[in-house]
Amino acid sequence: MKLEGKRLIWQDYQKEIADDHYFYARSCIRQTFFPGAEAVFVKILKDELGKDIHDEQHHTSCTGIGYHSDVVPFDTTMTVVARQFALMTEAGYENYAASCVTSFGLYTEILDTWHHFPEKEAQIREYLFKATGREFTKPKNLAHASDIVYKFRHQIAAKAKYKLVDKNTGKPLKVVEHIGCHYSKMFPHKGIGGAEYPYVLSGMIEAWGGEVIDYPERRHCCGFGFRQYLVQANRGFSLSCSKKKFESMEPYEPDMIITNCPGCPMFLDRWQYALSEMEGKTYGENHNGIPVFTYEEVAGMIMGYDPWEIGLQVHQVPAEPLLDKIGIPYDSSRKFKGKNGEDLGMPESPSYLKFYSE
Amino acid sequence: MEKKAKYFGYSITRDRQIDYDANNHDICKIIAKAEPTLNLCISCGTCAATCTAGQFTDFSLRQVILLLRRGETKSLENEVSKCMLCGKCQLVCPRNVSTRNLVIQIGKALYDKKLSAETVNTK
Amino acid sequence: MGKHVVVIGAGPAGLETSASLAKLGFHVTLVEKEDVSGGHLKKWHALFPTLLSGKDALETITKGLDSSIKIQTATKVTGLEAVNDYFTISGHNGWQEKADAVVLTTGFQLFDSHRKEEYGYGIYENVITSADLEELFASGKAFVNRHGNKPERVGFVHCVGSRDEKVNNLHCSKVCCITAVKQAIEVKQLLPDAEVFCFYMDLRMFGRHYEELYKEAQEKYNIQFIRGRLSESTEDRDGNIVVKVEDTLLGKPLRIKVGLLVLMAGMEPAPDTKPLANMLGLKNVSDGFIQPLDEVLHTNSTEIPGVFVAGTCSGPKSVSDTLADARSAALAVADYLKS
Known part of the structure; x- marks a missing residue:
């Protein structure tokens, strides 16, 4: 592989990312899937980088899940999104930062639709005004939260306590990067690095000391895909997509997977458990899985935040082997303790996947 | 202790992708030697258009040849048995593929393969 | 006859057009932006369907060139203008000539x-x-x-x-x-x-x-x-x-x-084709290749009298098609200049 070939392509897919003053729209599902991720993002931006970020309480779902499951019509979706833009306008912000990849893709799609069909935008403005009395200005800058972390990756690296390096061998960790489909497959020029060789996570991995793995099924979807997951009997389809990826990446012996989408880390993490229970197969060494993280969690980890503070205990594939590799300390006895030492209860130990507790 | 596979209400979907690297291509090599006109097929489908069996089942000699060439042995076994060996396809083939002998050779190769597998098993 | 024709581009089309025009008795200048003539054929090892060596093919084509043909290499055409009944053609290096007819043989570029x-x-x-x-x-x-x-x-x-x-x-x-x-x-x-x-x-x-x-x-x-x-x-x-x-x-x-x-x-059309077409005021077509006057009957003429095309600048062609097209272009030029 010639990295300079990729660098040439990356040059073609750069985008404007606002430097400060973000209106942050959280994801519907991330706070239950990976509860620390968004908190880490806000903390790093505010406390470490001194940025102004407005964490809006009143926004709703963008309807992306319903839209992609064919239960919400596009006009409804656009009106809901128009309301989010109105909240941004009312809060005095112009730079919209979406936590969710599907929301980001949907906002991009809507802004592009309005660009080509201004009469549609006028109609949606009317719908919104009639329904809520609100008006809005379109975002001056639209970014996915991973774009923002990408933009500040070197500043984060400069402040970091740890690197994505194996402390015993001194070698960079081998990292699989997995990009949510809606990040750049629909609008390649709106994603850092484009759609075929996205750079947004690779850039972070490079800056934080790791080594990116390019494996044959890199571009394959994690299998979330909304509608096949919603019906239990169809979940095998989703599972099989993830399995295809694990089999393809396994020979490279990755130390970890980093993702930038709400669904991908959820499925790449949980399906390793399901596959181990169904087939007795684990994809890491010594019955470990391949730990899966959001980019915010990884940023938090290298900044030296307490692993349990950033929610790593809710991962199905335990993070401990990776924490040990990097040399990040953790207190096993506090793994399943919540705020103020509250006992969260002990999960059932999986049959095959190695379990870490006290 | 033998652990039992859990059932979550869904199962792993079979991959439809032809995995050319994983497939076995021995049978195709045997046939290409026994009936070299195999290689001349251009997948035009004239054989399937004229085929008696193809009017009532999803049998297609064009597909049989492709399954053979891709090493999809299992599907090949299912398909090739549907041929009634009337030889009509041979009359219409524009590339003069000896289709009838091809089917006979495929059947023979599959039978030999089964036989040798059984011999190994009984040893 | 004494009429002068400038051929732009010294690949197989330009070489063969020039050779044919010279045989018909015209004064020919063949302009080439590169130092050496031959175009893409220089790098092609063997040609279908006979596996004829590219080198031999180019040698044979080049052998057909009359010594009267002036080959102006390392000259990129930067000016091309129809003035009354003749054309002025000029290069980036100050080279300039007048011509009674122009043949565009600018060829193709390989898709990147x-x-x-x-x-x-x-x-x-x-x-x-x-x-x-x-x-x-x-x-x-x-x-x-x-x-x-x-x-x-x-x-x-x-x-x-x-x-x-x-x-x-x-x-x-x-x-x-x-x-x-x-x-x-x-x-x-x-x-x-x-x-x-x-x-x-x-x-x-x-x-x-x-x-x-x-x-x-x-x-x-x-x-x-x-x-x-x-x-x-x-x-x-x-x-x-x-x-x-x-x-x-x-x-x-x-x-x-x-x-x-x-x-x-x-x-794809060579990058030099479009600027030349623009200088002459030839209509652009969506695929970027030059549009001949008629795709069935007049494949070498263009909508501008005295401007001709040969080879792949008017669409993809094999080497043999290109050579035949070049000879045909020479006849079209002769027909025009005689009248």
Whole structure:
């Protein structure tokens, strides 16, 4: 592989990312899937980088899940999104930062639709005004939260306590990067690095000391895909997509997977458990899985935040082997303790996947 | 202790992708030697258009040849048995593929393969 | 007669047009932006369907040149203007001439395969183009991939940059199908044990003996033709290229690993064609090739009297088509200048 070939392509897919003053729209599902991720993002931006970020309480779902499951019509979706833009306008912000990849893709799609069909935008403005009395200005800058972390990756690296390096061998960790489909497959020029060789996570991995793995099924979807997951009997389809990826990446012996989408880390993490229970197969060494993280969690980890503070205990594939590799300390006895030492209860130990507790 | 596979209400979907690297291509090599006109097929489908069996089942000699060439042995076994060996396809083939002998050779190769597998098993 | 014709571009079309015009008694200046004439043919190892050596072909074409022909190399035409009943043509280096007629033989440029990002040209070492392969053949070096291994499998991807609206090229480049068959055979001749695959959408074996060559590829060399267009290629740990394609005739997706993947890069209008057409006020057509006066009857004339076209600047052509087109253009020029 010639990295300079990729660098040439990356040059073609750069985008404007606002430097400060973000209106942050959280994801519907991330706070239950990976509860620390968004908190880490806000903390790093505010406390470490001194940025102004407005964490809006009143926004709703963008309807992306319903839209992609064919239960919400596009006009409804656009009106809901128009309301989010109105909240941004009312809060005095112009730079919209979406936590969710599907929301980001949907906002991009809507802004592009309005660009080509201004009469549609006028109609949606009317719908919104009639329904809520609100008006809005379109975002001056639209970014996915991973774009923002990408933009500040070197500043984060400069402040970091740890690197994505194996402390015993001194070698960079081998990292699989997995990009949510809606990040750049629909609008390649709106994603850092484009759609075929996205750079947004690779850039972070490079800056934080790791080594990116390019494996044959890199571009394959994690299998979330909304509608096949919603019906239990169809979940095998989703599972099989993830399995295809694990089999393809396994020979490279990755130390970890980093993702930038709400669904991908959820499925790449949980399906390793399901596959181990169904087939007795684990994809890491010594019955470990391949730990899966959001980019915010990884940023938090290298900044030296307490692993349990950033929610790593809710991962199905335990993070401990990776924490040990990097040399990040953790207190096993506090793994399943919540705020103020509250006992969260002990999960059932999986049959095959190695379990870490006290 | 033998652990039992859990059932979550869904199962792993079979991959439809032809995995050319994983497939076995021995049978195709045997046939290409026994009936070299195999290689001349251009997948035009004239054989399937004229085929008696193809009017009532999803049998297609064009597909049989492709399954053979891709090493999809299992599907090949299912398909090739549907041929009634009337030889009509041979009359219409524009590339003069000896289709009838091809089917006979495929059947023979599959039978030999089964036989040798059984011999190994009984040893 | 004493009439003067300027021919722009000294590839096979320009060389043959000039030779024919000189034989008909015209004064000819052949202008070429590069230092050496010959165009793409300089780098082409062998030509379909006979495997005639590119070098020999070029030598024979060049031998036809009359000593009266003035060859103005290293001159990029920057000015071209119709003045009354003649043309003034000038180059970047101050060269200037008047002509009674102009023939555009600006040729084609090879599609830049980097643009098909998903195929990984320029990223994965063992993805090369058909032109790279010709250079490898011509070099006479051992046939190994970029990792120094004899590839056990070689794949050819048809229609790279052709019939693809994603790269703004709707047209068929005409020569790639038969070139792939020719190159596949050459690979088999060098590596008899290798398995060779062609991934195609349609096989357009339009010329005399092309179908025979295709049949030979199947019969004698066991080259496999899989109908389906590549969706992507990636690299495995050993530097092999893993490609994804639908076997459209089986209706199933297929994955296969090859040691070398050859992209059959198509033809695009040469970058110099459009500026020249603009200088003359020739209408642009959507595919960027020059539009002749009539695509059936007047293939060498243009809407501007005295301006003619030959070769691939008016659309993809094989070398033999190009040479015939060049001779035909010379007759069209003669017809015009006599009247």
